[in-house]
Amino acid sequence: MVVFACTGCGTVITTRVARVALPDHSGQKYGHDLLPSLLEPGTYVVDPGDDRPREPRKPEPEEHGIRLQTYCTTGPPNRIGIAPGDVRGTVFIPERLGGYCCGWDGQYGPNLACAGCTRPVATRVDDCGFWQVVWLEPDSVRPVAMDGPVQQVMDWVELPSTSPIDSRGFWSPVWEAAVAVALAHLLVISGGRRVSVPERPVAEAFRRAIDSLLPPGPPERHLTLAGPGLSATITDIALAPRHPQTGEVWPCDAGTVVPLAADVWTYMAYNDDRRLMPAAYGMPAVVRRDDPPPLLPHTLFRPDGRVFLSTLERLAAVRQPWLRRIYDSLRDRPYIDPFS
Structure with missing residues (x-):
């Protein structure tokens, strides 16, 4: 102290x-x-x-x-x-x-x-x-x-979790910033080649940006969630948590790692916001449930364009011609697709 x-x-x-x-x-x-x-x-x-x-x-x-x-x-x-x-x-x-x-x-x-x-x-x-x-x-x-x-220092299994939706039903600005930072690092690692991502929250956060910023075609690189409690085999790129106190990234054997804020990573790894459909002969209609359904956002997810650009500016790889073209196309318009 x-x-x-x-x-x-x-x-x-x-x-x-x-x-x-x-x-x-x-x-x-x-x-x-x-x-x-x-x-x-x-x-x-x-x-x-x-x-x-x-x-x-x-x-x-x-x-x-x-x-x-x-x-x-x-x-x-x-x-x-x-x-x-x-x-x-x-x-x-x-x-x-x-x-x-x-x-x-x-x-x-x-x-x-x-x-x-x-x-x-x-x-x-x-x-x-x-x-x-x-x-x-x-x-x-x-x-x-x-x-x-x-x-x-908290243990990796104690990592916090932040919901992607705030109390008003809008996307969390913390999520928009964290995904923007991770997206900048992911683009650098991709080398300009198409990247596949896992389904559900990872796809919701990253896929639209990848579709917009990287060339079309079959994926040549593959992003996989890696971190405490997960046993998935990592074949290419790991999306791993960054410790909120020390700043260290979860150690793993992946060849390349994209760090993601721990509270966002934890939610992606362990929460499932899909709405459940009523099952036949389930709970009687007269029984009231006191737990509200999960909030749904009003719009598609968008990373923060200004945070994305400021992150790219600090990476030496932005000098590469293909990445520089992406940066220049967004520099004066940080709110165009996929950031809008």
Whole structure:
């Protein structure tokens, strides 16, 4: 466990937190509603970012020793994300609290300052359409080790599960982001050749995108679910869970592995949302059941196009001509088929 302190004066600005893996939806913007916290209380992540240049929206005067900047959704490299409720010892910077309508989106750079020395140390994001999070500036904070219980790493058989459908009957944005990330890796591994996928939820999530992005014809590569509790023989590509705390991918003997967020993988592997038909001479009609049928989505599943593109941008394979053509065709239209 660690706390983070201001590098300027040493003021502690977080509660005790333990590191977990960066969620696939960390850079996602979704809809116009207020979204929940990106992270569980008591946890933090490190976003490695990338080396693409970031330009300020317009020249700004320097304040408190740093220049105001507008970062892309991934932000500066190695920023540290924590849950908003885990912040301590900070004050808002009023002139940097820009947002769309319901909160702050961080477009003007750090909007939280250390209460001890007024040094800008973090950016709070909580506007509509953004997962709520506080991003600590990597050059303005430092970790301080704390005594306490060691973080317990869950066993593979304890992996969480997230339903693909939310309470309103819409596809989960967590699923849309996780499948988009896995799809980008799957395309790279495919080498541009057709890929077959298992039936039911895997096919529902991946097949339409594969049909749209890869050439038609008989499949030359084969995707198989692999992970804890499954005994299927893997002949080609494994779709395996990525541990939510450590970020490690399930170890298997497959030649190539596509990692998938653990909570999405678990649901794909073990849940069956098919509706059951009444059997003859079954439960009497007068008996009422109190368990509702599974929710059905209003539309076909679509991966998040912007998350898909941002993932491809970070993969060296995007320089290959066939993959670059896919990227260029979607770069300015991330909502066309199969992402719409």
